[in-house]
Amino acid sequence: MRTLVTGGAGFIGSHLTEHLLRAGDEVVVLDDLSTGREANLDAMSDHPGLRLVVGSVCDREIVDRCVRGVDRVFHAAASVGVLKILEKPLQSLRTNVHGTEIVLQAALEHGVPILITSTSEVYGKNSRIGLREDDDRVLGSPLKSRWSYAEAKAVAESMTHGYTTEHGLTAVIVRLFNTVGPRQAGQYGMVVPRFVEQALAGRPLTVYGDGHQIRCFCHVLDVVPAMVALLEDERAHGDVFNLGGTEQVSIGGLAERVIAVTGSTSDIVHLSYEQAYGEGFEDMRRRVPDSTKALERVGFRPRRDLDDVIAAVAAHSKQRREVEHA
Known part of the structure; x- marks a missing residue:
């Protein structure tokens, strides 16, 4: 099997590439x-099956x-992160x-099947507990960069649906909810x-808002394994799937868990959203x-809990700091 991963040097893309x-x-x-970052592919850099092409998904010739x-194609390239989207909304x-x-x-x-990575951001301010794929989107003003990102990802989903229904493209959409890790x-x-x-x-852990x-x-x-399984399952083609964890935690509670898992002596401080992101x-x-x-389609069930996630991120961060200071 020969696979293209757009955004394959990114966080999720590099783990998908390795898998x-x-x-x-x-x-x-x-x-x-x-x-x-090319460094995200370091563990695989000598693999004979890997080829890195540096270029943009907006370059039609390179993509073709x-x-x-x-x-098959896994499309994971995207402008992500609240700060990046606020700083460069048009590029995003x-x-x-x-x-x-x-x-x-x-x-x-x-004539190749494709998986599109979307985001929970498309639900906007819908605070329903247990968001389902057919739930309504509740968005703020399109003039606010936060919601322009959600609009863009929703448009990408709509285009995927159009290519599927009008042109017969084989495609799957996944909406990722706060995927984290090394x-x-x-x-x-x-x-x-x-x-x-x-x-x-x-340093103090800065919690934004209350x-x-x-x-x-x-x-x-x-x-990552669920993404691959969904594209490989013909019954999933033409559909959209949420992929996320089940453990609910407040951001303040998350800060406390991070301190406990890492053994840190840091304090927790609060910043207003205006201080963090602007008015x-x-x-x-x-x-x-x-x-x-x-779950019903490919048996997706997260096996790692929040403490596992924090420990994995901490181990990677420590390793990176050791390399940088070596």
Whole structure:
């Protein structure tokens, strides 16, 4: 099997690439290295089945060249992270909408199945406990960058659905809920690696807002096999699936768990959203998935709990710090 992974040098993409190589695939990675890092592929750099192409999913010629000759595509390239989206909303829109359409068109032209990675952000401010795939989207103003990201990912889903229903493209959409693990960077606003890095450095853990926001986190090593299984299951084609954890935790509670797991002596401090992100930022009070569809279709069931996730992120962060200071 020959597979293309767009964004394959990123956090999720690199774990997916590693999983596929171990399964015997040849893997072509397309990544512009804007948020991905070649270092994320270090463990696989000598693998004869790996080929890295540095380029953008917005480059039609490069995408066509990468898709030609592969048997399937996992589209994981995207502008991600609250800080990056707030700083460069137009670039994020172009990557998440235009880039996705280019990849979809190439997959259609070359007759290969594709999995599109979407996000729980498409649900917006819907705080229902146990969000299902057909639940309503509740969004704020399109002039707020936070919601423009959600709009872009929803448009990408709609385009995928259109390519499937109108042109017969074989495609699956997955909506990821706070996927975390080793290699995830904290500088783009990802809360678990940010807390872990602060804890290991003995700095205060900065909780934005009142800390009562509820989230569910899921280890990347639980998510990746489900992504592969869904694309390989013909019964999943043309459908959308939530992939997320089941353990609800407040952000304040998460900070306490990070301190406990890492053995840190750090304090916890609070910053307002305005201090963290600027005026007008909006957040969700609760984001809890219902992943029953993925369970019933491919047996998706997270095996690692929140403490496992924190410990894995901490171990990776310690290892990276040792290498940087060696």
